[in-house]
Each structure stands twice: as C-alpha cells, then as structure tokens.
C-alpha cells in the first residue's frame with residue numbers, strides 16, 4: 001500500500017517517514033506525535049538560592065525586635081527589608097510579603113523612635129525652661 005506526499009504528490013517508499021523529493025513528513029507518520037511538548041515544564045526551582053528569603057526574614061525579625069526594644073536597629077532592618085524586597089522581585093515571590101511587613105514595621109519603629117526622641121527633647125527643654133519660673 002503506497003503512500004503519497006501531501007505536499008508534492010510523489011509516491012513514498014514504504015517505511016520512509018519523509019518525502020524523498022521535498023522532504024516534508026509523510027502524512028500519518030508517527031514522527032509528529034513524538035514531539036515532546038510536556039517535557040520542559042519541569043520547574044528549575046531548586047536552583048534558586050534561599051538568600052532572598054533569609055534577607056527578608058532577617059529584616060522582618062530585626063524590625064520586630066527594634067519595634068519592641070525601640071532600638072535604632074530599625075534602620076538596619078529597613079535596609080535589609082528593602083534589599084529583600086528587591087531580591088524577591090527579581091527571583092521568586094517568596095519572602096516578598098515578609099519584606100513588605102519588615103519595611104512597614106521598621107518605619108513604625110523608626111516613627112516611635114523619633115517620637116520618643118521628641119518627648120525626651122521636650123523634656124530636656126522643659127528642664128531648661130524651669131529655672132525661668134523660679
């Protein structure tokens with residue numbers, strides 16, 4: 001049972017998968033089905049380093065600690081969290097939420113710190129002021 005090329009009409013020898021004349025694949029040839037389309041979707045996830053995550057986590061933890069302790073380390077955690085956010089944008093999305101939380105907490109901690117400094121400053125000024133009321 002002879003096959004004919006659907007492109008040029010040439011008779012194709014039994015067993016050959018391509019037309020001798022124009023090179024187009026023979027109709028009903030199994031070659032077309034062999035193209036692996038389900039293969040390359042394997043995730044290359046494991047190669048992504050944990051660096052982004054650890055930066056975001058570190059920023060988050062330092063920001064929490066500096067919020068509780070009212071420490072100037074909030075500056076460090078703010079920087080760590082911003083770097084972590086940038087890194088998480090580049091790579092996987094992991095750690096992005098943590099980085100944003102770290103930035104927010106750092107800003108709150110810094111605002112608290114500034115508030116406390118202001119209160120102390122007002123306190124110091126009021127001490128300086130008191131001699132005038134003698």
Ligand SMILES: [Zn+2]
Pocket residue numbers: 005006007008009010019020021022023024
């Ligand atoms: Zn042909």
